[in-house]
Amino acid sequence: MSPDLHTLTGAYAVDALDDLERRQFEEHLRECDACTDEVRGLRAVGATLGLAELTAVPASLHDAVMARVRTTRQLPPLADPAQDPSRVQSMLRRARVTSRALVAVAAALLVIAGGLGAIAVHEHQQAEQSQQLATQMSQVIAAPDAKQVDAGDSAxxxxxxxxxxxxxxxxxxxxxxxxxxxxxxxxxxxxxxxxLIDGSQPLLATGLGPDAQLGVTVEPSGGSEQPTTTPVLTVPLA
Known part of the structure; x- marks a missing residue:
């Protein structure tokens, strides 16, 4: 673990830290607004750069490639093909194998490109949502009547x-x-x-009335529509 935690914002933004490093860095984030802002910005920039790759291939590129295919020799000429038919058959077999391999590679690249495009869009949407949520939380904390309520050492x-x-x-x-x-x-x-509570990631509760409370329960993986256990923590907000 690097002794200078401020240098790990980039690795954290692209999820390149192991579990221990991530927990230690997240503890650091709770106390460092500068690193929090930098991580948020790096994630947004990464999503934006990903979207920049989602450019449609121009039709002219297809036409140019096909034109070169029609005019490019696929097999080298033989001095006298009739004198060495086995060589011709061997070269043809290699050409067919190479062609199939190139098609397979091209198909795989298209699948990967499509997948990366979908990931980029998803990351961009997540970055926007995270930015909006961070703004809402900042407004709550900066509100004139904002106050910290007693939740013990749990939260x-x-x-x-x-x-x-x-x-x-x-x-x-x-x-x-x-x-x-x-x-x-x-x-x-x-x-x-x-x-769902994910470590020390903050959550925003909205639509609170004067008698509202917050409660934490243990639920099956994925969460529940309604609590299925008695709360392990209850926080009155009045």
């Missing part, structure tokens, strides 16, 4: 009653196995899911 929660929104950051929540997840709920006239 940090900042709520803005005027906006009816709260930012939740898990810290020392119970560990769960691979078949279960922690899910955050708004407890208000029933239960409404905020989302």
């Amino acid at each position: 940090k929660v900042i709520v803005s009653p005027s906006k009816g929104e709260a930012v939740f950051v898990g810290q020392n929540l119970p560990a769960v196995d691979a078949d279960h997840v922690l899910q955050l709920w708004v407890l208000q006239d029933g239960a409404r899911s905020v989302g």
Whole structure:
């Protein structure tokens, strides 16, 4: 692990850290606004660069390639083909194998290119959504009536009653196995899911009334539509 955590923003943005490094760097992110902003920017730039590759191939390129194919000799000339027919057959077989291989490679490249394009679009959308979410959270934290409510050592929660929104950051929540997840709920006239808790990634709870609470439950992998267990953490927001 590099002693200078500020240099790992690029590796973190492209998911190139191992599990231990990622946990240590995420702990650093909670205390370093500069690195948080840099990671967000790197992810957005990466998505933008990916989208830049999604350029349609011009029709002229196809025509130019086909024109060269029609005028390019595929086999070298023989001094006297009739004197060495086996050589001709061998060359033809090699040509057919090479042609099939080139077609297979071309098809694979097209599949990869299409996949990368889809990934780039997805990453771009995620970057935009992350930016929008970060802006909303910043507005909650900067609201004139924003306050931190008591969640013990398990989480940090900042709520803005005027906006009816709260930012939740898990810290020392119970560990769960691979078949279960922690899910955050708004407890208000029933239960409404905020989302799955992923380490120290912040979650934004919206639509909060004056008597709303936040609750954390242990749910099956993928989450539930309604809580299936008793909350392991309940946070009154009043």
